[in-house]
Amino acid sequence: MGLPSGIYNVNYGQDMAIARTKSQWGLLIGFLIFILLLPLYASEYITSFVIVIAVSVIAVHGLNILTGYCGQLSIGHAAFMAVGAYTSAILCSTLGVSFWVALPCAGIAAGLAGLIFGTPSLKVKGLYLAMATLAAQFIIIHIIMHTRSLTGGADGMIVPAPEIGNIVFSSAKSYYYIAVPLCILMTFFAKNLVRTRVGRAFVAIRDNDIAAEVMGVNLYRYKLLAFFIGCFFAGVAGSLWAHYTRIVHPDAYTLMASIWFLGMLIVGGMGSTLAPILGTAFIKILNELVVVYAPVISTAFPALGGQLFAAMGSIVFGVVIILFLVFEPRGLAHRWEIFKSSYRLMPFSY
Amino acid sequence: MTKKPKLVLALLLALTLIAMPLIGACKAAPPPVEKVISVGFFADYTGPVSTTLAPICDGHVDYFRYINEEKGGFNGVKVNFEWYDCKYDLDLCMSTYKRIKDHIMIMSGTYSHAALTWKELAAEDEIPYFSGANPAPAVCPVGDWLYLDYPPYHELMAGLLQWEKAKWTEARPLRVGVILVDSAMGWGTVLGLKDWCADNGIDYVAEEAFPGTALDVSAQLTKIMRANPDILIVAGTVDPASVCIKDARALGVEAEIAVPPYCGSEDLIRIVGPEIAEGVTHLNHHATTMPNYSTEGTKLVQEIFSKYRTGEMASCIYKGVAEGMIIGEAIRLTLEEVPFEELKPADFKYHGFDRMKDFETSGLTGAITYTPTDHRGTHFVFIGDIRDGKPYMLDAHLECPNLDKYIAK
Numbered sequence: 001m002g003l004p005s006g007i008y009n010v011n012y013g014q015d016m017a018i019a020r021t022k023s024q025w026g027l028l029i030g031f032l033i034f035i036l037l038l039p040l041y042a043s044e045y046i047t048s049f050v051i052v053i054a055v056s057v058i059a060v061h062g063l064n065i066l067t068g069y070c071g072q073l074s075i076g077h078a079a080f081m082a083v084g085a086y087t088s089a090i091l092c093s094t095l096g097v098s099f100w101v102a103l104p105c106a107g108i109a110a111g112l113a114g115l116i117f118g119t120p121s122l123k124v125k126g127l128y129l130a131m132a133t134l135a136a137q138f139i140i141i142h143i144i145m146h147t148r149s150l151t152g153g154a155d156g157m158i159v160p161a162p163e164i165g166n167i168v169f170s171s172a173k174s175y176y177y178i179a180v181p182l183c184i185l186m187t188f189f190a191k192n193l194v195r196t197r198v199g200r201a202f203v204a205i206r207d208n209d210i211a212a213e214v215m216g217v218n219l220y221r222y223k224l225l226a227f228f229i230g231c232f233f234a235g236v237a238g239s240l241w242a243h244y245t246r247i248v249h250p251d252a253y254t255l256m257a258s259i260w261f262l263g264m265l266i267v268g269g270m271g272s273t274l275a276p277i278l279g280t281a282f283i284k285i286l287n288e289l290v291v292v293y294a295p296v297i298s299t300a301f302p303a304l305g306g307q308l309f310a311a312m313g314s315i316v317f318g319v320v321i322i323l324f325l326v327f328e329p330r331g332l333a334h335r336w337e338i339f340k341s342s343y344r345l346m347p348f349s350y
Numbered sequence: 351m352t353k354k355p356k357l358v359l360a361l362l363l364a365l366t367l368i369a370m371p372l373i374g375a376c377k378a379a380p381p382p383v384e385k386v387i388s389v390g391f392f393a394d395y396t397g398p399v400s401t402t403l404a405p406i407c408d409g410h411v412d413y414f415r416y417i418n419e420e421k422g423g424f425n426g427v428k429v430n431f432e433w434y435d436c437k438y439d440l441d442l443c444m445s446t447y448k449r450i451k452d453h454i455m456i457m458s459g460t461y462s463h464a465a466l467t468w469k470e471l472a473a474e475d476e477i478p479y480f481s482g483a484n485p486a487p488a489v490c491p492v493g494d495w496l497y498l499d500y501p502p503y504h505e506l507m508a509g510l511l512q513w514e515k516a517k518w519t520e521a522r523p524l525r526v527g528v529i530l531v532d533s534a535m536g537w538g539t540v541l542g543l544k545d546w547c548a549d550n551g552i553d554y555v556a557e558e559a560f561p562g563t564a565l566d567v568s569a570q571l572t573k574i575m576r577a578n579p580d581i582l583i584v585a586g587t588v589d590p591a592s593v594c595i596k597d598a599r600a601l602g603v604e605a606e607i608a609v610p611p612y613c614g615s616e617d618l619i620r621i622v623g624p625e626i627a628e629g630v631t632h633l634n635h636h637a638t639t640m641p642n643y644s645t646e647g648t649k650l651v652q653e654i655f656s657k658y659r660t661g662e663m664a665s666c667i668y669k670g671v672a673e674g675m676i677i678g679e680a681i682r683l684t685l686e687e688v689p690f691e692e693l694k695p696a697d698f699k700y701h702g703f704d705r706m707k708d709f710e711t712s713g714l715t716g717a718i719t720y721t722p723t724d725h726r727g728t729h730f731v732f733i734g735d736i737r738d739g740k741p742y743m744l745d746a747h748l749e750c751p752n753l754d755k756y757i758a759k
Contacts, residue, residue, distance in 0.1 A: 048448035052441050145537065154534035155485050155541070156466055170474060172448060245440055246470050249463040251534060252440050256398070284441075291434050291442055292449075294395075314396050 004344055016195055035180060039173040048172040053284050054183035055240045060264050060276035061190045062233025067262070068270035069194055070226035071206030072121050073129055076136035077234055077261045082253035084110040084235025085242035086144060086151050089159045092243075094150075099162035103239050110235025111228040113140065118227030122220050125209070137255050144250050156249030159242045169243075179240055186233060191273040193229070202226055203271075263317075267324050269331020278332040283317075290316060385427040385690050387681060389414075390434070390450050392459030397438035402587065402612055402666055403460050406482060407433050409670015410458075410677075412654045417678060424682045427690055431674075440467065451475060455695045456677060458482070462534060469493035477695040478680075478703055482673050484726070485534065486541050490754040492725050497703045499676055499715060499727040500635030501750045503610055504541040504757070506731055507583060509750030510608055510633055511543075511552055513733060514581055527556035527579030527605065529570055529594055531586030536562075539585035539610055542756030555579050562590050567597050579605045588613050592621040599626045611635050611731075615665035615741060624739030632741060633748075634732045636672050637714045638665035643734075643743035645713025647672070672714035676727070679709050679718075716747065724752075 004023075009015040019025045039047045063077050084106035091102040117136035121129050144151045151157065161170040162178060169175045193199050201222045204212035213219050242248045260283070268279020294312065328335055391410060394403035414431040417423060432450060436442035436459075443464050447457065457468065460482035469488060472479040472495035481488060484498040501509070511526060518524045526547065530536035536559065547554040555577035558570035571594070574582065582605040584594045591613045598607060608631040609618070615638050619627045637648050651671045655663045680702030684693070687701045709718040716730030733748045734741050 043448075044451075045445065045448040049445045052445055056441075142532070145532065145534075148537075152487070154537040155487050156463065158466065158470070158487065245444065245467050247463060247466045249440075249466065249534075251438070251463050254398075287442060288445060291436060291446055294435050295433055 018191060032184065035184075036177075038180075039176045044172050047176050049284070049288065051172060051176055051179045051244060053281055054179045055237050055244070056261075056264070056280045056284065057183050057276050058186050058240065059234050059237035060261055060268070060280050061186055061273075062230040062237070063261050063265050064268075064270065064273070064276050065190060065193065065202070065233065066226050066230030068265060068272070068275065069199060069206060070202040070223065070230075071125075071209075072118070072223060072226055072230075073126065074133040074230070075130050075255070075258050075262060076117065076133035076140070077230075078253040078255070078257035079137040079140035080110045080114055080231040080234035081238035081241070081257075082140055082144060082248075082250070083113045083231075084238030085248045085253070086157075086238075087235065088239035089157045089242050089248045090150060092160050093157055099160075099243060100164075103236060106239035107232040107235040110238065111232035114227040114231025114234075115224055118224055118231075121223045121227065134255075137258055141250050141253065152248075154250065156247050159246050159248055161246065162243055175244055179244070182236070182240065186236065187273065187277070190233075190276075194273065198222070198225065206271075263321055267321065267331055269333035269335075272331070272333035274336065275331055275333040278336065282332060286317065286320065385423070386430045387427055387456075387693070388430040388432055388450070388454045389677060390432050390447070390454040390457045392436045392443050392446070392461055392464055393433040394438050394461070395435040397436070399438055403438075405664035405666035406460050406670040406673070408659070408664075409651070409667040409672075410674045411670075412658045412667075413671045413674030413678070415658060416654045417674075424678060425685045427681070427685055429678070429681065436461075440464065443467070447471075451477060455693065456480060456680065456698050458673070458677060462488075462538075465496065465498075469496045472496055475695075476699075478699040480673070480677055480680075480703075482669065485538055486757050489724075489726055490757055492723055495699060497676075497680075497720060497725050497727065499673055499718065500611075500731060501726050501729055502541075502753075503535070503539040503585075504543050505729075505750040505753050506610060506633050506635070507539055507543055507585075507608075508546050508753055509729075509731060509748050510583075510631070510733060511547065511581070512550070512751060513745065513748055514606075515550070515552060518580075523551050523553045524581065525553045525555045525577070525579045526581045526583060527574040527577055528554075528583045528585060529558050529560065529567065529574060530583075531562045531590040532559040533562050533586070535587065536585045539583070542753045545756045546751070546753055560590070560594075562586065564590065565593060567594050568601060571597055571601050571603060575601065575603060581606045581608055583608050583610075584613070585610055586613070588615070588617045588621065592618060595622050595630060596626055606631060608633070612666070616662075617665070619736060619739055619741070624736075627736045627739070630736045631744075632734050632736065634734070635715060635728075636669040637732060637746075638668055638741060639663070640734060640741050640743045643713075643732075643746065647675075647712030647714035650712060651714070668714055672711045675711045675714065676706075676709065676718055679706060713746070 003020060007021055014020060019028050038050060059077065059081055063074060066072050066074050087109040088102040088106040091097040091105055092099055117133060120132035145154055161168050169178055201217045204217050205219060205222055209219055264279040264283045265275060267282055268275030391407060393407035394400045410431055411433065414429045418428045423429065434446045436446055438461055440463055457477055458480040462483045462485045465481040465483050465485060465488045468479040478495050478497060480497045482499065484502050486502050486504065488496060488498065489502055515524050528540050530539060544554045556574040556579060558574055560567045560570050582598065582603060584591045584607060591609050595607055611634050613632060637643060651668050654671065655667055680698055683705050684698050684702035688697045703720050707719050716728030718727045729750050730747050731750060732743060733745045734743045
């Protein structure tokens with residue numbers, strides 16, 4: 001981590017610290033207070049929007065661990081979210097299990113599904129592994145659609161809101177205090193994971209799996225572990241989303257959703273814990289701007305029709321992704337690091 | 351690449367993003383309106399179902415524009431129809447709804463999963479939700495704050511089979527085979543149908559599913575042909591249904607082919623050709639352009655379209671106008687009983703939708719009635735067939751049975 005001028009790390013603990021200086025701690029604590037108190041002063045819209053971002057950040061953290069750190073390309077992440085969502089829905093709606101028990105079960109179920117579909121990673125990699133995860137996307141959704149007695153099939157299932165005693169977390173303001181703290185916790189877990197032996201093994205596998213194996217990294221164990229952890233995150237995100245929207249429906253976990261998660265990771269920058277947060281927020285805000293302003297522009301230019309300006313959203317997204325891939329392939333996280341370094345060295349940023 | 355072009359391109363990107371709200375601020379100031387009611391709508395102009403849903407939104411937009419400009423609104427109150435392209439994405443629906451719920455009186459949309467979500471959400475927020483899509487759980491059990499305008503697809507199919515059975519003269523039972531696209535829409539079309547057929551003396555002899563992207567379904571059709579059905583139901587949207595019908599004709603399937611709503615239109619005829627489409631029976635929950643069916647409603651739709659748009663009119667424009675009429679009637683009924691200044695969203699449920707009895711959409715749909723136990727809107731749909739390259743009406747009052755007991759199992 002880049003340090004302010006005059007600050008040096010003199011021991012391992014300082015080297016590994018997430019927040020090194022008092023000002024960094026202050027900023028971190030201030031940000032956490034700001035984000036946790038947001039529902040008290042922000043509108044329900046902003047609160048709900050932050051919940052959407054928080055849930056997506058959890059899912060993209062999982063993808064970042066799997067793809068960004070371990071280099072195992074996955075384009076079936078939405079399907080693993082579906083596993084978590086349906087597990088939670090079945091446990092709560094059908095079996096009457098509490099949400100607080102169903103949530104970790106959803107993660108574990110998705111993790112186990114990830115283990116199954118991650119098995120090809122032992123023998124194949126790159127685009128071939130991507131095809132295996134693509135198969136997961138179709139197989140999982142197919143199973144969901146064809147086990148109507150368990151999953152409601154094509155009609156989906158109604159999911160209850162979480163409860164603690166008499167408190168029902170049905171509003172955006174109350175659900176915020178489930179989704180956002182969990183997002184913070186899982187971000188912290190992801191950050192710590194990559195600083196451990198496991199995280200270093202993931203990076204070694206990503207950078208050169210043969211060299212990693214020669215150095216003694218057990219490829220089988222760590223690849224499967226990456227799948228389990230990555231899909232665990234997806235399962236938790238799926239459960240959170242299901243209980244927020246109060247339904248699970250196969251249309252919400254399509255291939256396009258998986259591809260968009262990858263897009264968020266690319267825009268954020270793979271291989272950084274900050275990447276899922278920046279990438280997800282960027283894409284979601286862009287999405288929202290397009291939805292809000294398409295009808296406004298359509299009203300200003302009625303002769304051209306609403307479709308043209310609604311289509312601009314897709315064009316803008318495509319252009320943004322291409323620009324990022326060409327000019328900033330390391331994503332927003334890298335751009336943020338450059339900004340911080342320039343700020344610290346200002347006016348001598350050369 | 352050197353730094354300067356990178357900087358220029360980065361600046362261009364930033365300017366594009368900043369320009370979007372500025373362009374929005376440049377819109378022409380709307381004419382001063384004293385009394386306005388806002389209706390929110392989840393449109394799909396760029397999502398996976400946009401081919402069908404975009405014209406529905408266009409129909410709504412045009413109808414409310416017509417009412418505002420030509421009729422001065424409902425009792426002097428104009429409608430601000432706020433559509434948002436949510437791309438069939440529930441994320442965007444949720445954030446859009448949270449943003450606009452403080453000022454809208456009625457929420458509407460044509461997304462199947464949104465109908466299920468808003469079945470609960472509408473009740474919590476006490477804002478009625480009018481859905482143009484109705485998956486089976488939307489009607490059974492009834493959602494107090496969720497209103498629909500046609501029976502679910504599986505009941506439409508039961509209505510078709512009931513109609514066919516009434517014409518059946520042979521001693522043996524009518525045999526029905528189903529080929530369906532492996533999607534929510536496909537499976538929703540046959541929900542509980544097998545059990546209903548068993549209880550009504552119809553033999554449900556074959557059922558095969560195929561992926562929506564399939565370009566050949568000969569294998570599935572061959573299996574169905576072995577069961578020798580009298581009627582072949584093709585459950586899917588226009589594109590997969592076209593593939594099925596083409597392959598069925600090529601294989602020499604002699605069964606009568608029947609398609610669900612959205613399929614019996616000019617789109618199907620254009621894709622498969624008039625010869626292959628000849629004789630296909632089609633169901634519809636709203637009128638379309640048919641040579642032997644002309645009502646005040648169809649004329650109004652055509653008049654509105656020619657006034658505001660150019661080009662070919664998609665058949666789903668009729669659905670959009672019809673739904674606009676139903677929402678408009680709820681607004682009119684509410685304004686009869688509640689002064690404008692005191693309006694709340696809940697009033698549109700208690701004084702609007704709940705009071706709607708036998709509302710005629712001038713022949714665009716069946717008469718709309720909502721009861722405490724049934725928010726389908728109507729049990730009557732249209733049935734027609736395709737002749738000489740055009741869809742024709744056979745019966746504009748096909749009654750569909752209630753299949754709640756079969757899906758509640």
